[in-house]
Amino acid sequence: MDHTVFEVGVAIGLIALAGLISAKLRFSVIPFYILVGMAVGPHAIQWWHIDLRFIESAPLIEFMGRIGVLFLLFYLGLEFSVGRLIKSGRSIAVGGTIYILINFTLGFLFGWAMQLPIQEILIVAGITTISSSAIVAKVLVDLKRTANSETEMILGIIMFEDVFLAVYISIVSGLVLSGSSSFGGVALSAAIALGFMLFILVVGRKCVPLLNRLLRIRSNELFMLVVFAGLFIVAGFSETIHVAEAIGALLVGLVLAETEHMKRIEHIILPFRDFFGAIFFFSFGLTIDPLSLGGAVWMSLGAVVVTLFGNFVAGMWAGRVAGLSPKASANIGLTIVARGEFSIIMANLAKAGGLLPIIQPFAALYVLILAVLGPLLTKESKAIFGPLDRVFKFTRSYNKRKQAAPQEP
Template sequence: METYVMLEIGLALCIVGAAGLLAARFRFSIVPFLILAGMAVGPQAPVIGVFDFRFIESTPLIQFMGRLGVLFLLFYLGLEFSVGRLLKAGKSIFLGGTTYMLINFSLGMALPYLWGWPLREILVVAGIISISSSAIVAKVLVDLKRTVRAETEMILGLMLYQDVFVAVYLSIVSGLVLTGATSSTTVLKTSVIALGFMLSFILVGRKLAPRINKLLNVPSDEIFMLIVFGILTLVAGLSETIHVAEAIGALLVGLVLAETDHLERIEHIVVPFRDFFGALFFFSFGLSIDPFSLGGAIWPALIAVIVTIIGNFVAGLIAGRKAGYSYQGATNIGLTITSRGEFSIILANLAKAGGLLSILQPFAALYVLLLAILGPLLTKESKWIYSKLAGVFGWPSIKDKKQRRRAEAKG
């Protein structure tokens, strides 16, 4: 049988471009368009008559390029900050992250329990509901030009906090699901390694900033790019080997390189790769979803989406206010981290490998798809949502805040 990988890749890029034009036409985030486009041509997509539009041969390659997209998205997000800023916000990030996880994990446990699902299924659903999608959140922040906002620091910190949780939780759940038991020693070791790696990398990277400056002080853009991308992929790969998400490794590299004198040059080189491979990530995510399996999970997914939106808003509001952000900033935090993605699908695949309830995979796929659509929309419309909430709860209106700033400027 002949394979047409290059043809499929070419068609994929054209579809991604068409999705971008459609998103621009409707002035909406490109993310849901890319996911839906991937579903339409994935290996499980329907065959219409004699026409077979399924992307079968190229799917592994597209998914690998999608992984690179996650790296570039998180790397760029890390460049927008610095190690110093994160270290100063360490206490508020810890308190905010703990609050966020307590609220969302509790809700994630309660829902499947009320549905009467078994314990292992409850633990899987709790993880699916608790963890935000780093890739989607990063993409939305970049698209809406919100990386410079004050509350984005807390959003970034929450993603780091969640990754420590993921490292621990995945080891627990995989033990329970695949073998029916888990070792407390293994769990403790995994969590210590994950946390130790992130803290050590940040502290050592900051100390080595002068030497990194010298290493990157090369006139050739080609060599400069090879050095930066080499460091990026190497650290991401090392992260994966010790059960820290490769995307978080990329984020850490961005945080460290943000301390160097070459920040603007790095950003200039990275942006095209971020946009190209980032789009392919969401398209590849759609390729992994079987559209025929979604029907039986509609009601559980809809209920979980509603609960997630409410839980995220409450958690973001509490975490933001505790960290000293305004009501509007705290509202932005809760709305921005609503999207779910890659970790939810990993857990669903783990459940399938462990022979758990067959509804878990379509539930996760539909749940992620809905929040991939609603998450960017809620973030985009956060100003309008806040203005409505301010009227209900008596918070300072946007107009009042602007007038106060003008008065302070004059004074």
């Protein structure tokens, strides 16, 4: 504990250095934060007899990273409103179902093709199905896409994934840790998660006039304390009922976006979002053991290919159901391709259940690759969609000509 402040200071310095390098190279900063965390994490080797491993301060940095996820999702929620999300409720439910079904099915088949036991297959399917809400939020904000037409669907899929996660973890943890799972317990977990989200959205919207009055506080200090108290209480409570704390933060942001104080909240939250958000990706890197990744290279690369395909197909299909353009639909699949914190949770569950040791390095390398590819694919989505758009136009033109051509007797 004597060196905790110094270690945290060095960590922040390394994060800043990673940010400067990424800005110089004009590349997404997220992979740099993760890689520098790996380089100095508890599993890293000593550099020239200098021990930069953040062993003592790792738990504190991890907690600061959790706060970063809350601020990222809270800010993303501020960019929207409950009204807009409710209007898109049906298309979001359909789009979320499409996304989960496609990616879960492909993940399950991939695990089966790898000839894994059934419990490991279920873990692999969970790892490959759930996207990283923190990385998605960071990318949307950095690329200034929060106002895009497809972002409502992206947000909805993130929330839909959390309901699925609550159910799925209940099932898999029962199978992996105890050998059985109660149907009643699973149904209850799903009902609580969905009911909590609907309660916050509906009641929060009706309480907007009251929130407007409560937040008419002149002092910026008191105003910030009140907002932060609400954020952490709701996010913390959501975790106690098995709803991801990040989703609780998103819900608070969606409610406060309806108030007349939205711009003031946004202005205050920005520096906290940027600071703690950077620490989250660094802390994520601390959890990865670089020396354990070699044995899972081919399995991870195969899963990455499957995920890229599944995400693109799911995004195009979900966007079409929502009436979005092909370009916006492609953006959905490319934006939510990143995997992160939820995949690591599934891998930790496998470790606790004593499953095959390949699961941990597989999950770490798979997440690392997609954490790098996800922001890059999102940034270059226009260049990626260009050639595909020409194929779509040619196909549509060919079909029209075929339909217009006279039928032979």
